Amino acid sequence: MFRRVRRLAFLCIWFCAGQVALHAQEFKLFDRTVQVHGFASQGFVYTNDNNWLTMNTSSGSGAFTDFGLNMTSRITDKLLVGAQGYDRNLGQLGQYHPSLDWAVADYRFKSWFGVRGGKVKTTLGLYTDTQDLDFLRVFALLPQSVYPTDLRDATIAHLGGDVYGNVALKRGLGDLSYTAYAGHRSDSIYSGYPYLLSQYGVYFSSVGGLQYGADLRWNTPLKGLLIGASRLNEDLTGQAKFTSPFNPVGGLVPFKEGFKAGWTNQFYGQYTVGKLRVESEYRRQLHDQFSQSLDVETIIDVRGWYISGSYRLMKRLALGSYYSRYSITTVSGGGPAVAGYPEQTDTSLPANHIYDKVVTARVDLNKFWNVKLEGHFMEGYGASLYPDGFYPQVNPNGFKPNTDALVLKTSVNF
Amino acid sequence: MKSRQLLTLVATLAVAGSVHAFAGEIKVIANTSVKTDTISVREIERVFLEQNSSLRDGTHVEPVIEKDGSVHEAFLRQYLGRTNDDLQSYYRALVFTGRGSMPRELGSDAEVVAYVSKNRGAIGYVSAATNSAGAKTLAIVNGAVGSERRLLTRVEPEYPETLKRLNIGGIVRLQVTIAAKGNVEKVELLGGNPILGESAIAAVKQWIYGPNHAQTTAEVSIPFEPSR
Numbered sequence: 001m002f003r004r005v006r007r008l009a010f011l012c013i014w015f016c017a018g019q020v021a022l023h024a025q026e027f028k029l030f031d032r033t034v035q036v037h038g039f040a041s042q043g044f045v046y047t048n049d050n051n052w053l054t055m056n057t058s059s060g061s062g063a064f065t066d067f068g069l070n071m072t073s074r075i076t077d078k079l080l081v082g083a084q085g086y087d088r089n090l091g092q093l094g095q096y097h098p099s100l101d102w103a104v105a106d107y108r109f110k111s112w113f114g115v116r117g118g119k120v121k122t123t124l125g126l127y128t129d130t131q132d133l134d135f136l137r138v139f140a141l142l143p144q145s146v147y148p149t150d151l152r153d154a155t156i157a158h159l160g161g162d163v164y165g166n167v168a169l170k171r172g173l174g175d176l177s178y179t180a181y182a183g184h185r186s187d188s189i190y191s192g193y194p195y196l197l198s199q200y201g202v203y204f205s206s207v208g209g210l211q212y213g214a215d216l217r218w219n220t221p222l223k224g225l226l227i228g229a230s231r232l233n234e235d236l237t238g239q240a241k242f243t244s245p246f247n248p249v250g251g252l253v254p255f256k257e258g259f260k261a262g263w264t265n266q267f268y269g270q271y272t273v274g275k276l277r278v279e280s281e282y283r284r285q286l287h288d289q290f291s292q293s294l295d296v297e298t299i300i301d302v303r304g305w306y307i308s309g310s311y312r313l314m315k316r317l318a319l320g321s322y323y324s325r326y327s328i329t330t331v332s333g334g335g336p337a338v339a340g341y342p343e344q345t346d347t348s349l350p351a352n353h354i355y356d357k358v359v360t361a362r363v364d365l366n367k368f369w370n371v372k373l374e375g376h377f378m379e380g381y382g383a384s385l386y387p388d389g390f391y392p393q394v395n396p397n398g399f400k401p402n403t404d405a406l407v408l409k410t411s412v413n414f
Numbered sequence: 415m416k417s418r419q420l421l422t423l424v425a426t427l428a429v430a431g432s433v434h435a436f437a438g439e440i441k442v443i444a445n446t447s448v449k450t451d452t453i454s455v456r457e458i459e460r461v462f463l464e465q466n467s468s469l470r471d472g473t474h475v476e477p478v479i480e481k482d483g484s485v486h487e488a489f490l491r492q493y494l495g496r497t498n499d500d501l502q503s504y505y506r507a508l509v510f511t512g513r514g515s516m517p518r519e520l521g522s523d524a525e526v527v528a529y530v531s532k533n534r535g536a537i538g539y540v541s542a543a544t545n546s547a548g549a550k551t552l553a554i555v556n557g558a559v560g561s562e563r564r565l566l567t568r569v570e571p572e573y574p575e576t577l578k579r580l581n582i583g584g585i586v587r588l589q590v591t592i593a594a595k596g597n598v599e600k601v602e603l604l605g606g607n608p609i610l611g612e613s614a615i616a617a618v619k620q621w622i623y624g625p626n627h628a629q630t631t632a633e634v635s636i637p638f639e640p641s642r
Contacts, residue, residue: 035516037509072515077467077474077535082512104512111466121511129511136503166465168456223495275497312499367502413506 025414032073040067041134041411049400050381053150053389054091054195057405064409065089066132068101080106086132091394093150095190101132102157110165117161123179123215124230125266125281128155133413138310138320138362140374140409145304145326145354146266146283150192150387155232155264158183158211174219182212187236192387194240199393200340202242202255209236209259224272234262234287242293245337253293260297261288275312281305287386295335300386302328316364324356328384341385350380350401354388369412376405439542439585440489441637443527443549447534448473452565452634453552458493461537463504464514470564478518478529478538485523489539542585545641554635563592563632564624571617573638574609582607583638586614590632596623610638 025036043064047057055061065088072082086101088094102121108114121129130136131147141149160183168175186208187193194204217228236259241252268281282305290297308322329352332341344352360374381399382388390399442453450471453461460466462477469475480486482498490496496504508514520526523540530536531548540546555565577583586606591599601618603611614636 035509037506037516039510068510070510070512072509072512074515080512080515082515084510084512102512106513108467111460116512121513130507133507133510136507166460272500312497413510 029073032075034071034073036069036071037414038067038069039133039135039411039413041065041409043140043407043409045405045407047403047405050390050403051394052403052405054093054192054391054394056091056394061091063089063091066094068132070101078108080104080108088132088152090149092195092391093190093192094188097188097190099153099188112165112167114164115161116164119157119159120162120181120183121157122155122181122185122211122213122232123162124155124213124232124264125215125283126228126268126270126279131156134372134409134411135368135370135413138318138372139308139322139358139360140372140407141358141376143281143304143306143308143322143324143358144356144389145306145324146281148192148388150195150389153188153191154193155185158185160184172221174221177217177219178214180214182210184208185211185234185236192391195393196385196387196391197240199391200242202240203252204238204240207236207238209234211235213264226268226270228268230264230266230268232264232266234264235259236262244293245340255291255293257289257291257293259287260290261286276309277311278307278309280307291334291337294337296332296338296341297334298330298332298341298385300328300330300384302326302386302388310360318362318364320358320360320362322356322358324354324358326354326356326380326382326388328352328382328386328388330385344384350399351383353380354382354390355379368414369410371410372408374407374409376403376407378403378405440485440492440539441542441544441546441585441635442537442539442552442554443530443546444475444537444552445530445532445534446550448475448537448550448552451550451553451568452555454555455493455633458554459495462494462517464508464517474535475537476517476533476535478520478526478536480523480526480539481519481521483522485539485541493539542637546639547641551637551639553637555632563596563626563630565621566596566624567620567622569617569620571610571613571636571638573640574613577607577609577638578640581640582610583640584610586611586636586638588614588618588634588636590618590621590634592623592626592630592632594626594629596625598623599629604633607638614638 026033044062045055045057046060051057055063068084068086070084074080083103084101085098087096087098089096100119102119104116104118104120106116123129127142127147131142162179162181164179166175166177189204211234213232215230217226219226238257240255242255244253264285266283270279285302287300304326306322306324310320312318327347330344332338347353357377362370362372364370379402381390383390383399450469461475505516509516520529523544526538526540527546527549530538584607587604589602589604593599598619598621601615
């Protein structure tokens with residue numbers, strides 16, 4: 001049934017894309033212009049050893065699809081409203097459960113002060129808010145150390161509000177853009193974390209809570225040089241059912257876990273000169289989680305950084321490369337169940353890191369349609385209590401230390 | 415009679431000498447509902463990147479861009495410092511995150527002039543040589559970021575009759591030194607027809623800006639359009 005729906009959805013998108021010659025559409029509603037834009041992408045991944053990103057990649061997998069459609073309208077000079085629907089399938093994740101990606105009313109009083117409310121994309125680093133938009137960048141997959149696609153749902157949006165603005169600095173010092181936000185976030189239960197914990201018989205019905213944070217970015221006087229920093233605070237609660245290890249025959253019982261502390265710091269820089277773009281980001285994420293049901297507290301410390309470069313060689317061809325490093329430590333304490341939570345502190349072990357060297361070529365067939373070919377050469381698999389691309393469920397025979405991956409991806413937008 | 419012929423000859427030679435300088439020159443045009451006569455380079459960047467939806471005088475503006483072509487490329491290079499790919503990615507990032515809408519894209523200078531003339535608040539760019547009757551050409555003030563001064567009194571330059579009749583026009587670029595009090599201290603011709611330049615210098619010397627804590631300099635572009 002799902003396959004039929006998937007095929008149908010894709011046929012519709014491709015047909016529509018062809019019919020409208022991939023031009024954005026607009027229509028009038030109550031004398032206001034409504035713009036309609038959409039995108040879709042399809043990927044194929046092959047790995048030599050470990051299965052990656054919950055797909056059966058060692059045999060080659062095309063379970064790597066997403067698409068979105070939005071409508072926006074400028075109601076007054078200062079008020080913009082719009083909404084976007086989004087759906088995806090990534091191996092065992094997403095599973096074609098559609099979501100409201102964003103739905104906002106944005107009122108800009110002045111260039112230096114605006115507010116937006118509703119379901120709002122979260123600003124965190126260079127790409128959190130645009131990570132689904134494959135056509136904006138050269139790479140098929142963003143560096144997974146900082147933008148793990150299996151955790152895409154975790155930081156993508158919040159139900160709440162932002163204040164934002166852009167301030168020109170005097171004496172030629174460039175300009176500052178700021179965003180501050182607060183709201184409730186609901187992580188998809190079809191995301192990486194619920195899937196990872198399902199191996200322990202924990203089945204989430206909801207993960208979410210309060211998040212608030214800010215982003216400050218400085219467009220420096222050196223044309224093309226951007227420097228910024230983001231901070232995100234999280235206070236999340238997960239509700240689930242599980243089979244208690246203390247009473248395995250007792251059936252499913254309620255399971256609850258919450259945060260004692262949760263935050264992410266991200267620092268970034270981007271330099272664009274002509275056809276060359278160089279970027280680097282560093283992210284540290286700390287989760288101090290407490291499982292009431294098991295009386296176990298776990299501190300998960302994830303650190304990742306990357307440096308990337310991309311160059312448009314000719315009108316239709318761009319090349320890129322990045323080096324991405326990811327490491328994780330987990331330390332647990334508490335009641336007897338802590339025996340099931342192995343301590344991981346040595347980041348030199350393949351189980352606690354992933355180092356990824358990547359090369360990419362992007363070919364633009366036209367303004368709206370591109371194809372990418374990307375090679376990943378990974379050392380380590382980072383398997384732990386936190387998702388990082390490699391899952392025991394799809395690697396039942398254990399992990400090999402290295403993984404090479406070939407990613408072929410195409411995307412359209414209008 | 416002799417003096418008229420001499421003037422014609424001088425003007426023709428001057429144009430011949432300055433035509434190269436006009437190649438790739440852009441002028442910014444706006445709907446006549448836009449109150450201001452000038453726009454700074456900084457404002458152009460912010461308006462076309464959808465960071466500002468109004469000019470300093472409070473007039474609401476809505477940018478229109480050209481799909482491609484040499485005028486579009488020159489505008490991007492000169493005022494936004496971006497390639498077309500960068501600009502398209504920038505707009506798409508706004509559109510697909512709910513932070514903006516796609517500006518209207520038009521196919522030629524003539525379409526831009528027609529659209530800007532008809533639509534309240536519309537602002538666009540065309541080649542300096544394009545007849546933009548029906549729209550208003552904004553003088554471009556190029557000061558350092560944060561040093562833009564409010565223009566309080568503007569005197570329009572006289573268009574030498576002979577040049578106008580001979581259909582000789584273009585953009586004159588001037589370097590203007592503005593005293594702390596606001597009066598124009600010095601004007602130098604940077605580019606354009608020297609006869610039109612003389613007329614522009616005479617007018618700009620009478621301009622008065624708002625006071626500032628120190629002397630500033632600005633680059634001003636003044637269009638001369640024989641069709642108007």
